[in-house]
Amino acid sequence: MIIAIDGPAASGKGTLGKRLAQHYGFAHLDTGLLYRAVAHGLIGAGKPLTDEAGAAIVARKLAVETLDDETLRGAEMGAAASMVAAYPAVRAALVQLQRAFAARPEGAVLDGRDIGTVICPDAEVKLFVTATPEERARRRHNELSGRGDAISYDEVLADIRVRDDRDASRSVSPLKQAPDASLLDTTKMDIDAAFRAAVAIVDAASA
Ligand code: CDP
Secondary structure, eight states, rough: OOEEEETTTTTHHHHHHHHHHHHHEEEEEEEEEHHHHHHHHHTTTHHHHHHHHHHHHHHHOOOOOOOOOOHHHHHHHHHHHHHHTTTTHHHHHHHHHHHHHHTTTTTEEEESSSSSIIITTTTTTEEEEOOOHHHHHHHHHHHHHHHTOOHHHHHHHHHHHHHHHHHHHSSSSOOOOTTTOEEEEEEEOOHHHHHHHHHHHHHHHOO
């Protein structure tokens, strides 16, 4: 079974994806890490974020096993990721890797922006997870402060708005809810409530 989770920045997709994967014994891929790793690799090679061809070369060399969470999770890499994620050559380079992951025999949960629409349009379960920009900024600000990232709430909110706009308006694989996805608005839910709601949707789909 494939569970596709999409949604805007800091909506809780990653945490939800991880918990669902544990619950069902599935593999989990946070696809945002792929785009973060492309940006990180490009910067590490001394190339500008405007270098689409260079970004595609980095993307072709990525492997799921080498995604290093800690260096990629910061706010700066999130903003850089959303720039390289708009390049068609980068997205094309990452399609097969994501589909191969989705085909894992034990089942897979993938979270991102275009999983239900482009990467796995035939996924058995599709969730579109969202929350108000202010609530998402509050959660991400807590998370980043916990990591020691000195960024203000207002800066996080501004970054989220810019990224949401860029992700939703790009020409390739824009962020949007698949017509057959279940909408999960977690603005008033904590992670346990969101998890229970998601399990109810998955169980109903597989019954
Ligand atoms: O955790 P957060 O929602 O802040 O970001 P992320 O999921 O790690 O994604 C970082 C950036 O990568 C996003 O702003 C998107 O531009 C891009 N992305 C994408 O285009 N497609 C995906 N499937 C996943 C991420």
